[in-house]
Amino acid sequence: MKTKVSIVNVTEYNSVPEAVEAAIKLIEKDLPFDFTKSDYILLKPNLLSAEKDATTQPSFVEGVISYLKNIGVSIKNAKIGDSPGQFKKNASYVAEKIGLSEICEREGLEFVNFESEIPVEEAIEDAIRMKKFLVSKPVKDCDILINLPKLKTHAEATITGAIKNYWGIIPGGLKARYHLLGNTAMRFGEVLADNFSWLVRNKPNRLTVYDLHRIMQGPRGPNVGDMINWNLILAGTDELAMDLIALEIGKFDGLKFVPHLKNVAERNLGISNFADIEIVGVSLDEAKRKTPRFKVPGSFMTSFVSYLTGHLGYKIMKKIPFLNRRLCVKCGECAEICPAEAIEFKPRQYPSYLRKKCISCLCCMELCPQHAIEARTRGLMGLFD
Ligand code: SF4
């Protein structure tokens, strides 16, 4: 099996959207699907937090929309969304802050918070650690997935890029729960590979457009690391190949030092042999020559952060729903949608939350028609919340 990865230099174009379109056009003949025949194209950027540098640039979304419109796709058949996890603010809040909502409104692209629909339980056939999981409904339902990652260092996973960006297909606080299955850097790498394995088997129609225009490096990624311009965009359909090429450009051996990439390669979930990757556009040598070395966190840092998030983070920072009785109208809808059956409801009474059963997905909060539920951090961290 071979794959094609395009590399374009943003400085050779008038704008980022133009460069994004050019990157996709270089590989469009090799796409194993037809955008114009799809009823549901889902764009999945990285909307980690309201820090603009921590997210995929909105101009990438503009470029993808422009490409789709130019080939005759009705934007009514596309949506965009993400789920940043246990943060106080959801994806649409992040989109508003970074100027993405404005683009979506202008272009007629619907925005979806992945927590706003009841997630779907799915088995992962060849899983090492995460045998089954709850996946966001928009991801389950879409027939083409456009992955829009940004290259950043990640204090726990070493890097976040094409494969790690899919961790956001698990809605809200559920991510923290599955995190418990991978409480060392190596084990978390296996969990990320399990998550990716589901996509490989269930979502064959995938395109990745990779933001290497302005990347984040250093030990404080993925939220507040050091920013540097690489001025590059990659497009392709094999995420492993793309992560490895992105890191090769930064003179960093992804197969050796990034646990999830190593695991994905060992399980043959993508292409890792450079002889099987055809580069189109800017040559790999040229891209490497113009790009400084990528600075990643050391292995001590990644092990330490893994320990914190895997062993302690979830327990200390777990968010639980909290009922505002003044707003609740006792309709019982929250009990009906709870995937963990963690809400007890009797007619004409307030719902009660079974904290031990609650998996922190926060679907009840998203879907309560009265906005009567808020998320509160429990335990010690709750005092600071
Ligand atoms: S869905 Fe909202 S309003 Fe209805 S019972 Fe639950 S908390 Fe109350």
Ligand code: SF4
């Ligand atoms: S009670 Fe817990 S598990 Fe149930 S929907 Fe709310 S957050 Fe999710």
